[in-house]
Amino acid sequence: MDAQMIRSLVAIFLAAILTENYVLNKFLGICPFLGVSKKLDTALGMSCAVTVVMVIATAVTWPIYTYILVSNGLEYLQTLVFILVIAALVQLLETALKKYMPPLYNSLGIYLPLITTNCAVLGVTMLVLEKGAADPSFGYVQSLVNAFGSGIGFLVAMLLFAGVRERLEDCDIPEMFRGLPITLVAASLVAVSFLGFNGVVDRLAG
Amino acid sequence: MNIVIPIVIVGVIGLLAGVVLAVASIVMAVPKDEKAEALEAVLPGANCGACGYSGCPGYAAAMAKGEAQPGLCSPGGPAVAAQCGEILGSGAVEMERKAAFIHCMGSADNTTEKMAYDGLKSCTAASLLNGGASSCRFGCLGLGDCAAACDYGAIEICNGVAVIHEEKCVACGKCAAACPKGLIRLAPVKPMAVVRCSSCDKGKDVMAACKVGCIGCMKCQKICEAGAITVKNALAQVDPTKCTGCGKCAEACPRHVITMSAGE
Numbered sequence: 346m347d348a349q350m351i352r353s354l355v356a357i358f359l360a361a362i363l364t365e366n367y368v369l370n371k372f373l374g375i376c377p378f379l380g381v382s383k384k385l386d387t388a389l390g391m392s393c394a395v396t397v398v399m400v401i402a403t404a405v406t407w408p409i410y411t412y413i414l415v416s417n418g419l420e421y422l423q424t425l426v427f428i429l430v431i432a433a434l435v436q437l438l439e440t441a442l443k444k445y446m447p448p449l450y451n452s453l454g455i456y457l458p459l460i461t462t463n464c465a466v467l468g469v470t471m472l473v474l475e476k477g478a479a480d481p482s483f484g485y486v487q488s489l490v491n492a493f494g495s496g497i498g499f500l501v502a503m504l505l506f507a508g509v510r511e512r513l514e515d516c517d518i519p520e521m522f523r524g525l526p527i528t529l530v531a532a533s534l535v536a537v538s539f540l541g542f543n544g545v546v547d548r549l550a551g
Numbered sequence: 552m553n554i555v556i557p558i559v560i561v562g563v564i565g566l567l568a569g570v571v572l573a574v575a576s577i578v579m580a581v582p583k584d585e586k587a588e589a590l591e592a593v594l595p596g597a598n599c600g601a602c603g604y605s606g607c608p609g610y611a612a613a614m615a616k617g618e619a620q621p622g623l624c625s626p627g628g629p630a631v632a633a634q635c636g637e638i639l640g641s642g643a644v645e646m647e648r649k650a651a652f653i654h655c656m657g658s659a660d661n662t663t664e665k666m667a668y669d670g671l672k673s674c675t676a677a678s679l680l681n682g683g684a685s686s687c688r689f690g691c692l693g694l695g696d697c698a699a700a701c702d703y704g705a706i707e708i709c710n711g712v713a714v715i716h717e718e719k720c721v722a723c724g725k726c727a728a729a730c731p732k733g734l735i736r737l738a739p740v741k742p743m744a745v746v747r748c749s750s751c752d753k754g755k756d757v758m759a760a761c762k763v764g765c766i767g768c769m770k771c772q773k774i775c776e777a778g779a780i781t782v783k784n785a786l787a788q789v790d791p792t793k794c795t796g797c798g799k800c801a802e803a804c805p806r807h808v809i810t811m812s813a814g815e
Contacts, residue, residue: 409564414560417557417560419560422557425561426560426561429561429564429565430564430568432568433569433571436572437571437572440572440575440579441575441579443579443581444579444580
């Protein structure tokens with residue numbers, strides 16, 4: 346691994362967090378973003394689980410796509426197969442956690458099964474293939490780094506937003522905006538603020 | 552036969568995932584708590600939450616761990632408490648039966664209507680409109696949110712005020728949660744005094760609003776030998792643990808707002 350490669354991996358990692366943030370830039374995984382961001386600690390637990398699942402899911406789906414689906418000309422089956430694989434993986438992870446790490450299992454609670462239907466996970470595994478198609482140098486390692494970065498990006502977005510929401514609790518909000526409306530307004534403002542990162546990564550790595 | 556390949560591939564992947572999960576569930580099986588399962592089978596399964604846990608499975612798990620006492624299940628009553636005690640090996644458990652009590656007698660005869668309410672027939676909706684139509688701002692609105700919440704048909708609206716049939720009540724507490732005025736509280740079923748009023752208004756205002764409201768005259772507090780009655784915010788309150796059910800307060804009350812609960 347030469348310096349050029351490391352540099353490009355860092356660029357991919359940072360891009361996944363800042364400019365291509367799955368929640369704030371691609372608007373995937375909005376459900377947990379709004380649903381689980383009420384408290385800082387639950388947001389942290391959910392994000393860690395999502396990060397782990399994203400990396401493992403990419404690690405499994407990338408070879409399946411490249412070596413099984415493409416070689417048989419079945420690219421159109423990716424959504425179906427990926428959902429199947431992700432659901433099985435999450436289930437497997439849950440069983441393993443229950444056995445070997447009960448405290449973590451208990452603290453994640455309902456969030457782990459919920460990840461099965463998290464579109465950010467499916468998005469990470471599928472959109473990375475588009476990148477691979479556009480740029481042949483974007484291989485397995487790059488996909489994994491991208492998945493890890495996306496997970497960390499999810500974590501950053503969740504933690505930022507949980508902080509915003511905890512502050513909102515103390516605010517005197519007009520009655521018609523209370524609850525979900527002000528949450529959506531706050532979410533859009535956080536998303537707009539992330540637009541400010543556009544171009545930053547290219548400059549850093551370029 | 553192009554269709555065969557995709558079917559085989561998806562089928563094989565699904566089968567592999569299934570086999571891996573099946574093997575994993577056997578290899579990494581976590582022994583389930585047999586006690587918790589037995590307890591859950593005994594509990595009524597109503598998931599009402601009256602015990603303070605998240606449904607019957609949660610309560611069963613807490614009992615199995617020794618964190619909760621048997622006998623918190625009010626829908627199950629003494630029978631379930633005894634069965635739970637047997638499973639836990641702690642023997643039979645004495646259980647105090649509880650029931651919901653409505654602390655208001657503001658029927659149509661005793662209160663007047665300060666306006667003609669013609670909105671949604673729900674206490675919650677009516678109470679949002681200037682506190683509801685009743686002349687007493689603390690009183691029962693008689694639109695039956697509690698009766699609708701009751702799964703056991705134990706609450707009836709009679710002449711504009713809710714009435715609880717104690718023998719049908721299982722003390723699940725759903726009516727107490729449904730009442731926007733907070734007039735319903737759970738108390739043990741035993742011979743004791745019940746103050747059928749929740750008005751914290753001053754005596755003069757209560758007199759104007761209701762024929763039977765508590766005016767906070769302190770007569771009951773003075774006459775009670777057990778020290779079970781305290782008057783706070785111009786409203787008498789009975790401590791069920793101290794009340795002996797002698798009935799002197801009910802006789803002394805000039806407004807006849809204290810009634811005696813007969814118990815079982």
